[in-house]
Amino acid sequence: MSLVTLKEILAGTRENHYAVGAFNFSCPEDAEGIIMAGVEKQAPVILMVSMNALKYNGLKATIGMIKGMAEAVDIPVCLHLDHATDYDLIKECIREGFTSVMIDASKKPYEENIADTKMIVEYAKEYGCSVEAELGMLGGREENVVVEDSSAAMTNPEDVPRFVEETGIDALAVAIGTAHGFYKAEPKLDFERLEKITKLTDCPLVLHGGTGVPEADFRRCVQMGMSKINYGTAIKSVFVGAVAAVAAEEAAKEPGKQDPRNLLRPAKKAVAEHVGEKIDIYGSTGKANKN
Numbered sequence: 001m002s003l004v005t006l007k008e009i010l011a012g013t014r015e016n017h018y019a020v021g022a023f024n025f026s027c028p029e030d031a032e033g034i035i036m037a038g039v040e041k042q043a044p045v046i047l048m049v050s051m052n053a054l055k056y057n058g059l060k061a062t063i064g065m066i067k068g069m070a071e072a073v074d075i076p077v078c079l080h081l082d083h084a085t086d087y088d089l090i091k092e093c094i095r096e097g098f099t100s101v102m103i104d105a106s107k108k109p110y111e112e113n114i115a116d117t118k119m120i121v122e123y124a125k126e127y128g129c130s131v132e133a134e135l136g137m138l139g140g141r142e143e144n145v146v147v148e149d150s151s152a153a154m155t156n157p158e159d160v161p162r163f164v165e166e167t168g169i170d171a172l173a174v175a176i177g178t179a180h181g182f183y184k185a186e187p188k189l190d191f192e193r194l195e196k197i198t199k200l201t202d203c204p205l206v207l208h209g210g211t212g213v214p215e216a217d218f219r220r221c222v223q224m225g226m227s228k229i230n231y232g233t234a235i236k237s238v239f240v241g242a243v244a245a246v247a248a249e250e251a252a253k254e255p256g257k258q259d260p261r262n263l264l265r266p267a268k269k270a271v272a273e274h275v276g277e278k279i280d281i282y283g284s285t286g287k288a289n290k291n
């Protein structure tokens with residue numbers, strides 16, 4: 001299929017009590033692992049790239065690669081730029097064919113967050129690209145962006161309706177107690193806050209910092225109306241672990257018999273299995289053709 005927008009892929013999620021997984025990829029192999037999981041589970045998937053991973057792979061190569069992978073399968077795939085603060089880069093991604101971008105102006109004051117987000121939404125509209133924005137601030141590390149726990153702030157439900165209405169966004173990232181990266185202690189999610197937010201807006205909601213969130217909490221969030229769950233950090237570990245498990249054996253082979261694919265094939269498979277488990281938990285298994 002052709003790439004679909006975030007708006008399309010999230011349609012019907014809240015009413016039907018499932019969330020679409022947004023999985024970070026770093027290279028072609030983990031991207032393919034994520035898509036393999038989607039095909040296996042017949043689930044829609046969001047392929048998510050950070051600004052750093054975009055630099056590593058190259059902007060045009062990223063789009064060509066994911067577009068090609070999506071066209072080879074029969075499940076909805078969305079290409080999403082995660083946590084972008086560079087507005088020129090966001091616009092370039094929109095022009096070049098991304099079907100979704102996240103503008104992260106959450107560190108700015110409320111009014112500025114509205115103004116900047118609105119500007120990107122208007123730009124994206126011309127190209128048929130979806131936009132996600134964030135209210136509140138998650139702690140932890142997202143690639144090179146570090147937010148100290150002391151400055152992390154939960155989303156104030158009362159800020160939500162005006163933000164959604166004035167900006168015209170397609171999805172809203174909310175801070176309800178999760179953090180980026182691995183957790184030092186088990187996260188405590190603020191479900192009351194989530195409930196208030198779902199009552200105040202129909203805009204699809206996004207949970208960031210999925211790695212390390214207990215399965216029961218994921219399920220509860222989805223039942224309460226979470227539409228998109230971001231998951232990244234653990235995928236990197238799964239990939240590295242799978243390569244490391246076979247690296248010494250491959251390195252010990254005669255030079256003529258060594259093959260990078262012997263390192264990458266198991267990694268791709270390990271990512272697919274891990275992502276497939278998350279898809280089951282998010283409830284999107286079998287939802288590829290429901291929208």
Ligand SMILES: [Zn+2]
Nearest residue numbers: 142208209230
């Ligand atoms: Zn995030």
